Amino acid sequence: MAASLLEIRGITKKFGGITALSDVSFSIAEGAIFGLIGPNGAGKTTLFNVLTGLYNHDEGTFNFQGRLLHGMTPDRIAAIGIARTFQNIRLFGNLSAIENVMIGRHVRTSANVLGAILRNAATRTEEAAIQKRAHELLDFVSIGHRANELAKHLSYGDQRRLEIARALATDPKVLALDEPAAGMNATEKTALRKLLESIRAQGITILLIEHDVKLVMGLCDRIAVLDYGKKIAEGTPAEVQRDARVIEAYLGVAATQAVSN
Amino acid sequence: MSDLGARKHPAIFWIGTALVAFALLALPFVLAMAGTAWVRITNLAALYVLLSLGLNIVVGFAGLLDLGYIAFYAVGAYVYALLASPHFNLHLPFWVILPIGAAVACLFGVLLGAPTLKLRGDYLAIVTLGFGEIIRIFLNNLSEPINITNGPKGLATIDPIRIAGLDLSDTTQMGGLLFSGPIKYYYFLLAVLLAVIVINLRLQNSRIGRAWEAIREDELAARAMGINTRNMKLLAFAMGASFGGVAGGMFSAIQGFISPESFILTESVMVLSMVVLGGMGNIRGVILGAILLSFVPEILRYTVEPVQQMLFGRMLIDPEVIRMLLFGLAMVVMMLFRPAGILPSAVRRRELARVED
Numbered sequence: 001m002a003a004s005l006l007e008i009r010g011i012t013k014k015f016g017g018i019t020a021l022s023d024v025s026f027s028i029a030e031g032a033i034f035g036l037i038g039p040n041g042a043g044k045t046t047l048f049n050v051l052t053g054l055y056n057h058d059e060g061t062f063n064f065q066g067r068l069l070h071g072m073t074p075d076r077i078a079a080i081g082i083a084r085t086f087q088n089i090r091l092f093g094n095l096s097a098i099e100n101v102m103i104g105r106h107v108r109t110s111a112n113v114l115g116a117i118l119r120n121a122a123t124r125t126e127e128a129a130i131q132k133r134a135h136e137l138l139d140f141v142s143i144g145h146r147a148n149e150l151a152k153h154l155s156y157g158d159q160r161r162l163e164i165a166r167a168l169a170t171d172p173k174v175l176a177l178d179e180p181a182a183g184m185n186a187t188e189k190t191a192l193r194k195l196l197e198s199i200r201a202q203g204i205t206i207l208l209i210e211h212d213v214k215l216v217m218g219l220c221d222r223i224a225v226l227d228y229g230k231k232i233a234e235g236t237p238a239e240v241q242r243d244a245r246v247i248e249a250y251l252g253v254a255a256t257q258a259v260s261n
Numbered sequence: 262m263s264d265l266g267a268r269k270h271p272a273i274f275w276i277g278t279a280l281v282a283f284a285l286l287a288l289p290f291v292l293a294m295a296g297t298a299w300v301r302i303t304n305l306a307a308l309y310v311l312l313s314l315g316l317n318i319v320v321g322f323a324g325l326l327d328l329g330y331i332a333f334y335a336v337g338a339y340v341y342a343l344l345a346s347p348h349f350n351l352h353l354p355f356w357v358i359l360p361i362g363a364a365v366a367c368l369f370g371v372l373l374g375a376p377t378l379k380l381r382g383d384y385l386a387i388v389t390l391g392f393g394e395i396i397r398i399f400l401n402n403l404s405e406p407i408n409i410t411n412g413p414k415g416l417a418t419i420d421p422i423r424i425a426g427l428d429l430s431d432t433t434q435m436g437g438l439l440f441s442g443p444i445k446y447y448y449f450l451l452a453v454l455l456a457v458i459v460i461n462l463r464l465q466n467s468r469i470g471r472a473w474e475a476i477r478e479d480e481l482a483a484r485a486m487g488i489n490t491r492n493m494k495l496l497a498f499a500m501g502a503s504f505g506g507v508a509g510g511m512f513s514a515i516q517g518f519i520s521p522e523s524f525i526l527t528e529s530v531m532v533l534s535m536v537v538l539g540g541m542g543n544i545r546g547v548i549l550g551a552i553l554l555s556f557v558p559e560i561l562r563y564t565v566e567p568v569q570q571m572l573f574g575r576m577l578i579d580p581e582v583i584r585m586l587l588f589g590l591a592m593v594v595m596m597l598f599r600p601a602g603i604l605p606s607a608v609r610r611r612e613l614a615r616v617e618d
Contacts, residue, residue, distance in 0.1 A: 052485055078487030086485075092478035095471075103475045107487025109468050113496065116467030117460050123467070130468070170487050 005030040005205050006082075006174055011060035013043075013050050013229075020046040021057070022229045028174070028222075033196065033206040035220035035237075037213075039249060042226040044209045045087055048178055051207075052084050053077045064174075079107050083172035085163040087179045087209070093152035097143060097162050100151050101134035104169025137165040141195060157188045164195070168204075175199060176207040181215055193219055217241065225249065285451060289444040300443035304515060306555035307450040308508050313535040313551040314461050314544065315504025320533065321542035322470060323497035324477025326386040328529055329373070329393025333502040335400060335524035336369050337362040337509025339410060342519050345420035348411060355422040359510045366506025367499045369396075374498030378491055381480070393529050400521040415520025422449065422514045430517070446515050453511070457504060461544050464500070473497055474542070538595055540602025549603055557591075558584050 004027040013021040021043045028034040036044050050057040053074040062069040069077060083104075092100050109130060115123040138144045141161040146154060151162060160180055167175055180196075181189050193215060200206055210216045216223060217237040225233040225240060227249040233240050240246055292299040316330045340362040344353045373392050377385055404412030421430030421442075429449055430442040464470045472493045475483035484490050513519050531554065539550020565580040599605070 054481065054485065073489075074481075074484040075487045075489045078485060083487075084485055086482065090479050090482040090485075092475050092482065094478055095474055099471060099474070103471045103483070103488070104486050106468055106472050106475075111468045113464070113469055113500070116464050116469050119463055119467075127467070166486065 003030055004028060005065060006207075007061075007063040008047075008051075009061045009063065011047065011050060011057050011062070013046055013055060013057045020229050021050070023060070024226065024229070024231050025060075026224045026231065026234055028205060028207060030173075030205055031200065031203055032221045033200055033208060033219055035216045035223035036207065036209045036226065037211070037216055037223060037240075038226035038232075041228075042249075043229040044226055045178055046229075047226070048084060048176055048207075048209065051077075051176065052082060075107070078170050078172075081171070081173035082176060083167035083170045083174070084176040085160070085167050085178055085180060087182065089156075089159050089163060091151040091159055091162060091166070093150065095151060096148050097138060097151055097154065097158075098131070098134050098147040100162055101137050101165050101169045102130050104137075104166040105130045105133060107170050134165075134169065137168050138162075140168070140198075141165040142191070156183050157185075160184070160192075161195070164199075168199070172204060174205045174207060176209075178209045179211060180208070181210055181212045189215055286448075289447040290438075293441065293444060297441055297443055300441070300447055302556065302559045304443055304446050304450055306552055307447070307454055308512055308515075309532065309535060309555045310454060310548050310551040311450075311457055311508040311511075312505060312532045313539070313547045314457055315501045315508065316532050317501075317536050317542065317544065317547045318461070318464070318473070318504070319497050319501035320536055321547065322465065322473040322477065323494060324473075325494060325497060326382060326389070327498075327501070328386045328390035328526075328533065329396070330389075330501070330505060330532055331524045331526075331529040332373075332393040332396035333366040333369060333505030334509040334512065334528070335396055335521070336366045336502075337506030338513040338519045338523070339400060339416075339509075340365050340506070341510035341513035342416040342419045343409070345514070346416050347418055348416050352420055355420075355424075355510070355514060359507055362506040362510040363503040364506075366509070367503040370498040370500075370502025370505075371495055373502075374495045378494055390526065390529075393524075393526060397521050397524050397526075400524070410521075413521060415518060415522070417518045419513050419517050419519070421517065422446070422511070424449075429514075450511065453507070457507075458544065458548070465544065469493070469496065477542075534592065538592075538602060540604040543602065543604050546602050546604030553603075558588070561587065 007027040009025050011021050011024045012019065024043070024047060036047065038044055046055070049055045051062060051069070053069070053072050053076070056071070064080065064082065067080065072080075092103060095103070109126050111123045111126055135144065135147065138147050141164055143154070143158050143161050143165070146158060151159065154162060164175075164177065164180065177196075181192055184192060189212065196206060196208070196219060208216065208220065220237055223235065223237055223240045224231055225243070225246050232245045232249060233243040235243070289300050289303065292303055312330070312334060315333070316327060319325050319327045319330070341355075341358050343349055344351050344358045344361065345355070373389065377388050380388060400410045401413050403410040404414075410416070421428055423429065427433065427445075429445040432439060432441045433445070434440070472483070472488045475486065475488055476490055476493055480490055512523075535551040535554045536547050537550070538554060539548065540546025561584050562580055565583045566576060569576050569578070595602075
């Protein structure tokens with residue numbers, strides 16, 4: 001396997017008396033699709049939130065290409081190459097789809113107030129490049145024809161795709177997707193799977209939270225399983241599927257016995 | 262926006278622009294026929310448009326509710342008055358003072374913005390409201406022990422704006438036309454306003470403007486997309502405040518007299534109403550809102566009394582009361598039927614032509 005891009009070591013996060021994450025460690029290889037699964041409330045989204053700087057974690061380190069992310073603000077983390085989507089879709093609803101993606105380019109562009117006011121050659125060139133890239137990304141996630149529609153008027157599946165396009169606009173090295181298939185039908189899930197594979201083909205590493213077991217098992221190179229804030233298993237999809245503790249977490253003790261019998 | 266229109270229908274666009282330009286140039290002479298007071302009212306309306314456009318950056322673009330915006334107007338006005346009046350016996354030219362006024366107001370904008378970065382909505386509104394009052398009370402009381410602002414008595418005989426020896430406040434004859442003071446100020450304000458509108462349009466359709474809109478829509482998502490929300494919010498406060506400062510400086514020069522009375526909370530509320538009525542975030546809407554709310558009360562002032570005399574033969578209700586009643590009614594009707602403003606920005610469709618086409 002390729003060298004690891006993101007090393008997560010001993011991450012602990014407490015909310016008051018509740019330990020949402022307890023000593024979670026795993027590492028993600030460059031170019032991989034890494035799955036993060038677990039029952040509701042297992043701490044998957046919390047891990048995303050501490051990774052992307054929305055919360056500060058209490059213990060542990062995130063080592064991204066040799067850099068520690070501790071204390072970085074979310075915008076810095078986006079700038080060094082970790083982009084995310086949200087479980088409960090957080091688009092800029094009153095802006096058009098294309099504007100949403102153009103906002104994603106913010107972190108890779110540099111026009112300042114003076115440039116905006118004077119609209120000099122450099123700014124115009126940059127602006128044209130932003131629009132071009134935004135249209136390419138909308139086409140890439142197959143919603144190019146909806147570019148001028150307000151984000152809130154898009155269908156649920158298209159909103160999920162738009163969130164991915166917006167995250168891709170930040171030129172991430174790691175794309176963290178929080179339940180991208182939630183609420184999608186079978187056809188949409190197949191299309192999503194193709195999309196994620198083509199993102200990976202561009203060399204972007206994907207960290208994926210997903211409940212759809214079929215999708216995760218078919219897509220991921222490696223999977224970590226969280227339960228009650230602890231990592232209970234890690235391995236290839238086949239290994240994880242056989243793991244007694246995973247079966248127990250998902251199906252209960254009786255099922256474990258049934259399987260072992 | 263305008264250049265897109267030009268591309269589609271060049272002839273219509275240019276004829277339209279020429280007509281509007283002609284109308285704007287001829288307007289003060291038409292108004293002067295009805296009385297110079299109307300030119301003055303128009304000038305005041307232009308200042309309100311300027312203020313509304315400044316506040317629109319903070320409220321409309323970045324979504325930060327500011328109830329103390331008039332404080333920046335006050336700062337700009339006092340900077341001008343102190344640097345161009347007998348009070349300190351300083352008489353700097355306007356093109357020196359206006360940038361200083363903008364810079365000082367900008368500094369105050371950052372001073373207000375920095376401690377309120379984590380506040381939103383109601384809480385931010387309360388703090389900014391307090392800030393506006395603090396500035397006004399300071400201006401009212403900074404006459405002792407050292408007399409800086411001359412307290413409630415205000416500052417008088419403020420220098421008018423002079424451009425290349427041309428005093429904008431008195432009457433001059435040029436090419437057979439008589440240009441009164443207000444008419445000259447009208448043209449000056451028109452020029453400033455055009456520049457500010459262009460700046461606003463360009464800001465809105467820029468990387469900076471989009472970042473502000475992202476913050477307005479969803480601050481957390483904006484941060485996760487790599488926008489430094491702290492800097493962008495401070496920038497919005499600073500830009501908005503600068504426009505307020507420039508408007509204040511011109512107010513000082515045009516009026517020739519200012520006192521803390523001119524910068525009361527009602528004024529902040531008025532400017533905010535203009536932004537909300539016209540349509541937050543939409544530059545055209547905001548301009549329309551400011552013009553409507555500046556003119557309608559004045560028109561009412563001149564019509565309420567004669568209409569009552571005609572209908573009832575005597576004055577039943579004081580014009581002032583009717584104005585406020587109608588104002589309140591207009592606001593209620595607006596909230597019911599067009600809650601997003603007369604020209605809301607949400608439904609606008611930016612026709613971003615595909616680049617590769």
